[in-house]
Amino acid sequence: MAPHHRRLISGWLFVLSFMILGMIAIGGITRLTGSGLSIMDWQPVSGFIPPLSHAEWERLFALYQTIPQYHLQHEGFGLAGFQKIFWAEWIHRFWGRLMGLVLILPLSLFIYKKMITRALGIRLFIFFILGGLQGGIGWVMVASGFRPGSTAVEPVKLVLHLSAALILYVAILWTAFSVRWPAPAAETSAEPSAPARLASVMLKFGMGLICLTIIAGGFTAGTHAGFAYNTFPLMEGHLIPTNYSALSPMWMNWIANTAAVQFDHRLLATLTALTILSTLAIGLKAFRVGSRTHNGMMLLGWAVLIQYALGVTTLLLVVPVWAGAVHQTFAAVLLGVMLFVLHSLRDRQALSG
Structure with a gap:
């Protein structure tokens, strides 16, 4: 082409x-x-x-x-x-x-x-x-x-x-x-370093966490769970809500119990942020400064911090329309930035060697 x-x-x-x-x-x-x-x-x-x-x-x-x-x-x-x-x-x-x-x-x-x-x-x-x-x-x-x-x-x-x-x-x-x-031609590829390989695996894990967090966010929206427990990080004074397992069978709590649905979304969001930030600590040294991968990882770090802050803000303000819409949309932005980083990993010229 x-x-x-x-x-x-x-x-x-x-x-x-x-x-x-x-x-x-x-x-x-x-x-x-x-x-x-x-x-x-x-x-x-x-x-x-x-x-x-x-x-x-x-x-x-x-x-x-x-x-x-x-x-x-x-x-x-x-x-x-x-x-x-x-x-x-x-x-x-x-x-x-x-x-x-x-x-x-x-x-x-x-x-x-x-x-x-x-x-x-x-x-x-x-x-x-x-x-x-x-x-x-x-x-x-x-x-x-x-x-x-x-x-x-x-x-x-x-x-x-x-x-x-x-x-x-x-x-x-x-x-x-x-x-x-x-994708670059195979003959121009370089062997990735150990930190680069670890960062690549962690990024893929982070991608999975982003997807799970968005799904959990969908259930939070669908059950109107964001309108309850509007404190952070505790939920009615507890880290884990006391009625987390109020429904039976257990899996029903994950899609229908307001307390469990919101807690799961909080937990997954926190794990996502910690995973991505940990990945940055490894990956930013593994990829050449100025490469698409390095620049994308910098954007990814800012994006996950912004999204986490938007989530907490939306919760504390009891889900005003503007905050809820921005939080939902920026989840897709974060997903897109992660996709950009994962795609850029195909460019072996980004490796610092």
Whole structure:
């Protein structure tokens, strides 16, 4: 692939990655404002157009009045109140449809002009299919909030929706890195030093911890666990909450017990931060100053500290919308920085020898 084609295509993929970050941020705002159940029908194509008449607004509002959330939380707030919560969800869905166009239209052009390989074209088309599947998962999640007595979506389906978004984000971002910085030829590779090998293993372990922490964060959001135990580091005066194992069987506590869900998220976040900072102590000396790996590890250190501080701030402030949305979005930023570092490890020229 020609160098200028690499820059163009990787830049387009980076734009898509940033759009997914925007989608995660909008999704956080939608969840925290209780807007996610405001649209009762799923119209993948016609949903591009918002309500344009008073009659259409009245139809949508009438649908919303049939679900439990309206009667339990918003009964009597009128059409104006409905419109306030409607727009966050509509923008969330519109952004997803826009991303589909931003992916498929340039991809069709690149394939037509033979600017990308067949293998890359197939991979990117699979991403488009996965994006459509993610929309379907989102609707299944929303529909779970229509069940009797419910005012929110099921936590497990919320986590599934978030996880699917992050999988697509990681796949597109890794592809963008690979297009922009293809792997060096085998003959230019150098044997990594022992500290470099150890740092590489620890970084992969840190990647796993980031993913687990994000999943735990999804359950924290889905169970509204962040609105309880708003002190740090203790929870009602205890390091481990006294009712951690209140539910039976034990695994139910990890997805449904507010105390256990929040504690697990705290514990995993702390382990993630300590693992990454320990890795930096080893890795920064193992990789050449100025290399992508060295610079990426510096960014990783700052990113994990910022994310940890955001988490504590969100908890202590009892999850205001702005803090919850920023914390959720920056988790994906941290994941992206870690992905950048892991991808840069393929460049053996970064080794200090």
